[in-house]
Amino acid sequence: MTAIVNQLAFVDIDVVDLDAWAGFARDILGFGTVREGGVLDLRMDERPFRYRLRESTHDGLPTLGWQAPDEAAIELLGQRLTGRGLSFSPLDVTRLRDRGADAGLGFECRNGIRHEVVSGLKPGPAFEPAPAVSGFVTGSGGLGHVVWSIPDVAAMDELLLDVFGMDLREDIATPAGPGHFYGCNPRHHSLAVFCAPSLRLEHLMVEMGEIDDVGCAMDRAEDEGDILMQPLGRHRTDQMISFYVRSPSGFGMEVGCNGLLCGDDWEEVRDSSRKRPWGHGAAMRGHHKARPNASSATRKKDA
Ligand SMILES: [Fe+2]
Known part of the structure; x- marks a missing residue:
């Protein structure tokens, strides 16, 4: 496809x-x-x-x-x-x-x-990141990723896999149902969803150039007051080292670096080459323990 x-x-x-x-x-x-x-x-x-x-x-x-x-x-x-x-x-x-x-x-x-x-999207004027930031990781990987809670994961599979032609990079089991991670370029996922009773935006992720960018951004968030949602940690899925901060609209922004890139051999390396997850606070312990759902983890777009 x-x-x-x-x-x-x-x-x-x-x-x-x-x-x-x-x-x-x-x-x-x-x-x-x-x-x-x-x-x-x-x-x-x-x-x-x-x-x-x-x-x-x-x-x-x-x-x-x-x-x-x-x-x-x-x-x-x-x-x-x-x-x-x-x-x-x-x-x-x-x-x-x-x-x-x-x-x-x-x-x-x-x-x-x-x-x-x-x-046909066009480039704009030259861009210089803020003095305290080395830069953002975008390019062919796009702006980052977005994560939602949604009621109908099967309908999202149909849209993203069968219509858009994306890959299912991860299928994990959670107590509420499946969590699916979809990719369309080397970035591990551009969109992820978790099964839930109703639609909710969980977070948007931006990837920075290096770990010092992330650490300094976390310092600035802590200095701002009560907006830090989750401290630094590493995800099992995309290996991102990141923290979460509350945006002025209430939803979370994940700020990370060193996200995993997926090649054509992703099916083979998925469960053998990743480092152990850590951090992100007590709320993420369950996600760290979540394991691939073997029944459907291999579904991907046709070659
Ligand atoms: Fe994320």
Whole structure:
């Protein structure tokens, strides 16, 4: 099956407190910030924005912006969505200009998450990270990853594996049901989901250039007050060394480094080459112990 998306390229989120977000993004995380009226763009690289935040009366859930290689992929995606009974709308000229894209479509998936898939994204002005930050790891791996609790993991499998053509990189068993980690480039996962009664955004992850960036960002978060959610630790799944901080919208931001890259031999090395997880506080002990769900861990897109 042809893969239609190759990275999580951007997110678009309604937020209540744009001023708080500007300070948080710039002073704690080290993003570049560009504000025009009620829109705040957060920059991590040469893209004009990786996060587009819109001032609103409520804190919303992110629209996920996926990158497709070309317009033909967008057309194929439309056919696949229609074939699965999922309705979509082509992005109009105004929205395409807003995204800096040539073509694209948008839809809400069966779990209630809004997705856009676009092609022809253009680079923006040169980017210099904040003085205290060596840089962010983006490139072909995209902006990082996003993790949700969702009610219907099977429906997400259908969308991401059968329609988008992504790989299932990890299938773990938790007391509430399966946790699935989906990848579409060497980054271990661009999206992960955990089974839960209702839809909830768990966190968005940004990867920094080196461990000192992460440590210094954690210091800045601690100095800010009561916003540190989980201390430093290493994940078993993507091996990321990271901490979690509460964003001004309430959801978590994971700030990490040294994330695992998955090659074509991932099926063989998955359970043999990873270091032991540690840290992240008591809440993560269960996740550290979670083991692959052997019944379906090998499902992946066709070659
Ligand atoms: Fe994460």
